[in-house]
Amino acid sequence: MKVWTVPGYTETRELGSGGSGRVVLAVHEGTGTPVAVKYLSDRLRRDPAFVREFRAEARLLGGLHSPYVVGLYEYVEAPAGAAIVMELVDGISLRALLHQAGRTDPEPALVVLKGSLLGLAAAHRAGVVHRDYKPENVLVAADGSSKLVDFGIAANRGSTPGVAGTPAYMAPEQWQGRPASPAADVYAATATFFECLTGRKPFTGENFAELAVQHIEAPVPEAEAPEPVRPLIRRGLAKQPQERPENAEAFVAELEGVAVSAYGPDWEERGQRKLAALAALLPLLFPSAGGTAAGTTAVASTSVGGGAGWAPGRRGWLAAGVSLILGAALVLAQASASEAPRGALSAFATTAPTPPGPGSPAPGPSPSASAGPSPSLSPSASPSASASASPSASATATASPPYTSSPHPGATATATVRPSPKPPTVTPTPTPSPPVVVGSVTVTVRQTGVTTGQATVSVSVKGGPVPVVVEWFTGDAPGSLGAAEGTETFTYPGAGAAPVTRTHTFTGKGCYWGVRVSAGGKSSSDQILTRRCTLT
Missing domain, CATH: 1.10.510.10 (Transferase(Phosphotransferase) domain 1)
Incomplete structure (x- = not known):
């Protein structure tokens, strides 16, 4: 029996296969663009729940437009099969x-x-x-x-x-x-x-x-x-x-x-x-x-670790x-999944070349997809084959793919179908902000109430703003911060800013209160003996 393939594509070779289906390297006949095509297996295609999850994955990819997320070319669903056509890339x-x-x-x-x-x-x-x-x-x-x-x-x-x-x-x-x-x-x-x-x-x-x-x-x-x-x-x-x-x-x-x-x-x-x-x-x-x-x-497996004490x-x-x-x-x-596997079959991809126009030279060897199951622990894990492309994606799991046209002959399109791939726009990496360089971080802590303390934080920084992490501790020994009491983050305004104060209510019973502050790879800590304890 002839295996169903997406009309308009010539299969080059199989990149990988698993319980949920297979991923192949193919070429779009109209433009010569190499693509990765993920086919849902015949067994899973007979299960409406798997088909819905497969369709949902296509919708999700269709709504994400980012150089760090794989691009969707089209989703095709016909009586003989279902497939996601994705952007292809050379990568491991x-x-x-x-x-x-x-x-x-x-x-x-x-x-x-x-x-x-x-x-x-x-x-x-x-x-x-x-x-x-x-x-x-x-x-x-x-x-x-x-x-x-x-x-x-x-x-x-x-x-x-x-x-x-x-x-x-x-x-x-x-x-x-x-x-x-x-x-x-x-x-x-x-x-x-x-x-x-x-x-x-x-x-x-x-x-x-x-x-x-x-x-x-x-x-x-x-x-x-x-x-x-x-x-x-x-x-x-x-x-x-x-x-x-x-x-x-x-x-x-x-x-x-x-x-x-x-x-x-x-x-x-x-x-x-x-x-x-x-x-x-x-x-x-x-x-x-x-x-x-x-x-x-x-x-899916876990490795045996040595004793860590x-x-x-x-x-x-x-x-x-x-x-x-x-x-x-x-x-x-x-x-149960071994009877009807839902393992993830992944096609890894990056940027696809621009399809040649009339009279243009044929594209050279193009990126690939590396397929391999991505075993998950979810009893309801969906068959997943994704490819990768890239940075900010604004997507929604319920959005339909943005490409519209008539379906392929003989296909029953349950999601939008586009017969000719249009490579996703590759968004250039944003121009970086001026570098933020932290020279030093200092912190002092004082008791302000029976259970409350206040930390004063100063950051010597070039540029800014810079995120600062504050960690609170209680303990029974000087020089050791003791047990963690909580963590918070705030943004230090930048160069020349005044010291910033943060307050905390301590719940531990230790005699010592401590604080540690980290910013830009630098850190500082301070500790005090509370007024409720006295030295003997």
Whole structure:
């Protein structure tokens, strides 16, 4: 029986396949433009729920217009099949790069984080949460640029409560089944950033229960990261969503302040060059190499971590019990999924060439798609194959693709269909603001009431404004900040600004109150003995 293909495209070769379908490299016959086509498998196409999710992914991609998010050319649904036609790019996954390199220097790690955060920021502005950020879903192109892919289990902000994502990168609230939040994407992006810097995941439990407890309760392992970027790790991996940057755009602002202060105004250019050099070590993994497609069947797993000297407290053991039940449910869900797989099949892509006009030379070899399952932990994970393209995307999960025309002959279009691909506009990188360089940070704390204290913060800074993170502590020993009491962030106006005061109500019973302030890679701390305690 002949396999159905999208009319108007000539298939070149298969880039990958999995339980949800396959991704192929194809050429649009009218323009010669190479594209990635993701086909939903025949088995899943017979399930209306899968078809709705596949269609929803196409609508989402159609509403996102950003150089950091893959562009949608068209969605075609006919009696014989369903397919998403996407922009194609030459690139490899961050997972493949880390497998080869082990880890990266801070500058390329910051470049990867910034590029994919800009893709997340576009989705967040549109009210969409990715829910499955991880190295497999970040693409590094040949020029060292980085992009976010795979919106297969994305959801509207505040909707879809339930456990969804990949265990090693799931935020505490995801483990707890709370609704989708941009702060959860920030957490997953920070976990990936930590892995780039250290070569390991921030938490490595040997089962779902242990991993859940570590994400919910274990201290953030910031000391393993280079000192200048530790404020980003502390903020991004904070246990409570309200203690993290509220969305990806806010996190980008903090990232740029830290990067410029620690590594100078040229950090991004150097980091991109280093990334390009690392990617060049894996030429056969680029779609343009024309190699045989790799298998894409995979199973979500967690690695066994060495003992870190941390043990869960009472809340942790309770969470462990809950998580054991959760883990059992997830295993059953995955077993069920093996009967009707919903694994994510990813096509990674970047910028597509402009289709040639009449009389123009045919395009040269063009970017590719690297396909591979993006296993998720969600029992309702949708089949996801996304490609990547790029920066700010204003999208909505309910918006129809913007291209309109008559459907292909014989096709029943349930989403808008456009037979001739028009490459998405590539938005140039915005001109950077003048660099913000923090020279020093100082803080003093004083007691203002029985349980209240006040910190006075001064930042010596060139340029501005600059984000400042304030952390409060209570303890029983001088020289040790003790237990964390909370975190807040404010924006210091910039050069020449007056000191800023922040107040806090302490709930701990320790005799010492402390505060630590971080800005632009610099930090300072102070501690006082409270009036309710006396020296003996």
